[in-house]
Amino acid sequence: MINNNQTMTTEFQNDTFLRTLKQQPTAYTPVWMMRQAGRYLPEYRNTRKNAGSFLDLCKNADFATEVTLQPLDRYPKLDAAILFSDILTIPDAMGLGLYFVEGEGPKFERPLKDEKAIQKLDIPNVEEKLDYVFGAVRSIKKALNQRVPLIGFSGSPWTLATYMVEGQGGTDFLSIKKMLYARPDLISHILKINTETVTKYLACQIEAGVDAVMIFDSWGGALAHSEYESHSLNYMQVIISNLNLLGYEEIPKIIFTKGGGQWLNAQSKIGANAIGLDWQTNIHHARKIVGQDITLQGNLDPAILLSSPEAIESAVKKILDDYGYGESHIFNLGHGITQFTPPENVQCMLDTIRSYSTQFHKS
Amino acid sequence: MINNNQTMTTEFQNDTFLRTLKQQPTAYTPVWMMRQAGRYLPEYRNTRKNAGSFLDLCKNADFATEVTLQPLDRYPKLDAAILFSDILTIPDAMGLGLYFVEGEGPKFERPLKDEKAIQKLDIPNVEEKLDYVFGAVRSIKKALNQRVPLIGFSGSPWTLATYMVEGQGGTDFLSIKKMLYARPDLISHILKINTETVTKYLACQIEAGVDAVMIFDSWGGALAHSEYESHSLNYMQVIISNLNLLGYEEIPKIIFTKGGGQWLNAQSKIGANAIGLDWQTNIHHARKIVGQDITLQGNLDPAILLSSPEAIESAVKKILDDYGYGESHIFNLGHGITQFTPPENVQCMLDTIRSYSTQFHKS
Numbered sequence: 001m002i003n004n005n006q007t008m009t010t011e012f013q014n015d016t017f018l019r020t021l022k023q024q025p026t027a028y029t030p031v032w033m034m035r036q037a038g039r040y041l042p043e044y045r046n047t048r049k050n051a052g053s054f055l056d057l058c059k060n061a062d063f064a065t066e067v068t069l070q071p072l073d074r075y076p077k078l079d080a081a082i083l084f085s086d087i088l089t090i091p092d093a094m095g096l097g098l099y100f101v102e103g104e105g106p107k108f109e110r111p112l113k114d115e116k117a118i119q120k121l122d123i124p125n126v127e128e129k130l131d132y133v134f135g136a137v138r139s140i141k142k143a144l145n146q147r148v149p150l151i152g153f154s155g156s157p158w159t160l161a162t163y164m165v166e167g168q169g170g171t172d173f174l175s176i177k178k179m180l181y182a183r184p185d186l187i188s189h190i191l192k193i194n195t196e197t198v199t200k201y202l203a204c205q206i207e208a209g210v211d212a213v214m215i216f217d218s219w220g221g222a223l224a225h226s227e228y229e230s231h232s233l234n235y236m237q238v239i240i241s242n243l244n245l246l247g248y249e250e251i252p253k254i255i256f257t258k259g260g261g262q263w264l265n266a267q268s269k270i271g272a273n274a275i276g277l278d279w280q281t282n283i284h285h286a287r288k289i290v291g292q293d294i295t296l297q298g299n300l301d302p303a304i305l306l307s308s309p310e311a312i313e314s315a316v317k318k319i320l321d322d323y324g325y326g327e328s329h330i331f332n333l334g335h336g337i338t339q340f341t342p343p344e345n346v347q348c349m350l351d352t353i354r355s356y357s358t359q360f361h362k363s
Numbered sequence: 364m365i366n367n368n369q370t371m372t373t374e375f376q377n378d379t380f381l382r383t384l385k386q387q388p389t390a391y392t393p394v395w396m397m398r399q400a401g402r403y404l405p406e407y408r409n410t411r412k413n414a415g416s417f418l419d420l421c422k423n424a425d426f427a428t429e430v431t432l433q434p435l436d437r438y439p440k441l442d443a444a445i446l447f448s449d450i451l452t453i454p455d456a457m458g459l460g461l462y463f464v465e466g467e468g469p470k471f472e473r474p475l476k477d478e479k480a481i482q483k484l485d486i487p488n489v490e491e492k493l494d495y496v497f498g499a500v501r502s503i504k505k506a507l508n509q510r511v512p513l514i515g516f517s518g519s520p521w522t523l524a525t526y527m528v529e530g531q532g533g534t535d536f537l538s539i540k541k542m543l544y545a546r547p548d549l550i551s552h553i554l555k556i557n558t559e560t561v562t563k564y565l566a567c568q569i570e571a572g573v574d575a576v577m578i579f580d581s582w583g584g585a586l587a588h589s590e591y592e593s594h595s596l597n598y599m600q601v602i603i604s605n606l607n608l609l610g611y612e613e614i615p616k617i618i619f620t621k622g623g624g625q626w627l628n629a630q631s632k633i634g635a636n637a638i639g640l641d642w643q644t645n646i647h648h649a650r651k652i653v654g655q656d657i658t659l660q661g662n663l664d665p666a667i668l669l670s671s672p673e674a675i676e677s678a679v680k681k682i683l684d685d686y687g688y689g690e691s692h693i694f695n696l697g698h699g700i701t702q703f704t705p706p707e708n709v710q711c712m713l714d715t716i717r718s719y720s721t722q723f724h725k726s
Contacts, residue, residue, distance in 0.1 A: 177666030181674045224642040224664040262624050262643055279587040280625055301587040303540030311544045
């Protein structure tokens with residue numbers, strides 16, 4: 001396979017994000033935000049109005065490119081772009097019928113409610129069914145013109161499975177957990193199919209040009225400690241290993257288990273270049289647990305961006321101080337930015353990170 | 364003050380629960396379940412039908428007594444009773460107007476939406492406004508007739524504050540967190556009032572006869588690591604200290620921060636006799652962190668009770684094995700039992716705990 005991208009990594013106008021993932025020295029701590037292209041930006045809300053539904057926006061390369069670049073245009077201090085898409089494109093491609101109800105989040109028309117539905121589940125034709133995602137990647141890469149790297153992503157096999165079995169997010173996870181404990185064979189079947197599909201999906205994103213990939217394990221934290229490794233982490237490890245076997249060793253891989261701060265030691269051993277942290281975890285403590293060879297990404301409470309410049313400045317400095325030094329830290333929020341964030345508060349955060357973090361860097 | 368209860372603690376028919384809280388030897392690992400009186404029991408659903416609303420049930424001593432004793436009658440292997448009530452009785456007594464919408468959980472008619480409402484907030488006349496709770500305690504104690512100890516409880520100041528500011532549960536906590544970061548003075552005002560009220564509330568429950576108290580910090584896990592101690596744990600410490608100053612040193616105190624497994628070390632230092640664990644935490648690891656002087660309570664994933672006897676047996680044994688020895692462990696779920704639990708699965712759990720745990724006890 002040819003990776004369109006690898007020959008160009010040295011040519012980024014700003015490669016701070018990639019250098020930090022590879023543990024190379026930088027002049028400051030890089031930053032991007034989960035959901036940085038989103039509803040808190042008036043320009044996003046405008047595009048969204050023109051595009052129609054959220055899915056229409058995801059499926060149109062021009063619109064997806066437009067919104068992916070909006071935060072970068074507004075905030076030149078962002079050090080990475082992230083593909084505008086949704087983690088549920090995969091179950092949608094599997095035929096589950098993704099739809100969105102305004103104010104209620106994603107739902108599926110045909111969730112995996114019984115054994116028959118699960119036995120019928122199969123790996124979709126990723127290249128064809130998800131071609132709109134790879135088209136968006138190519139379009140975004142072109143528009144970015146090597147300003148900053150582009151992050152591709154997928155949901156984790158477990159997180160996708162929760163949506164596929166529960167039929168929606170925000171549940172108490174009782175359907176999937178009942179299945180996990182009563183019929184581990186069925187869960188295992190779903191997770192294996194998801195793992196193969198995610199691997200292919202990320203490989204295609206890499207082929208289309210993304211410079212790093214992130215696996216969002218949004219619901220890994222719902223698992224009991226005795227089930228996390230066997231039902232979520234191990235499958236993320238398989239994806240990373242398989243991507244490496246496919247020749248993508250040089251593409252940095254980030255994992256992020258929301259609510260998974262108690263399992264950082266295990267997370268540090270699956271071959272990921274970086275681990276995302278939510279706001280529950282002390283980043284200084286996290287560094288001590290994972291050792292020196294892994295980059296940490298996080299972890300400002302997004303709610304702080306609803307407050308005042310003084311509070312934001314102080315909280316940003318606290319994270320940088322806690323971490324204690326700058327190398328191998330990518331600043332981010334501990335979860336997606338909320339739609340109620342005043343855009344000027346993001347600027348305040350970015351200014352503080354840039355000016356305050358230089359002291360922790362040697363180069 | 365006279366504690367009706369202290370002179371009688373040696374006369375319990377079954378004092379395994381209290382002995383474990385006091386780190387005294389027992390013949391087996393005691394167990395009770397959060398929400399053990401509840402909708403999974405047909406006899407509860409029947410009483411509830413006669414009582415009317417959930418609040419009607421809480422406010423009627425006869426009905427509250429009836430449902431508190433139902434799980435003990437069905438399951439003689441339960442080692443403690445817990446007062447049937449709701450954590451939101453306190454904000455209701457403060458005048459916020461608690462009501463329940465079927466299927467949506469608790470809400471408040473008058474949440475603390477602005478500074479004016481917060482400044483007006485005051486400590487209610489606990490004895491008078493919450494007399495129905497203390498009446499229920501007296502009635503339950505009489506009906507229990509010293510079979511097992513009775514646990515009293517309250518929400519933590521932070522958890523009560525989240526409901527009071529958000530107006531309901533299950534939110535993203537953005538209103539209270541915005542206030543926390545932008546107006547810490549207002550949050551501090553609410554938390555201080557809640558702390559004084561909870562102290563008085565628990566003191567009155569003790570006077571009415573409860574044998575141990577538990578503080579439920581259901582939403583402490585929503586806090587950033589940098590805010591947990593200052594906005595939740597420290598206030599629980601004040602409550603414990605004040606109860607001790609009031610003369611209730613001998614009444615065991617249990618704290619439980621759902622999602623707080625990363626902060627066990629801090630939790631172990633506030634003077635609680637026991638710490639509740641949710642299912643994310645490995646109980647063996649927890650014991651190593653908190654040391655030998657604190658009892659641990661937990662932590663079976665309640666979803667496992669939806670599965671099969673084989674799976675339940677194996678999961679119960681795993682927790683007992685993980686812990687490694689029996690003393691100072693109270694078996695419980697990691698969260699409330701779900702309404703979908705088949706009652707016979709609870710029996711299976713209880714039988715396994717009783718038969719399998721004896722090997723870990725010396726006496």
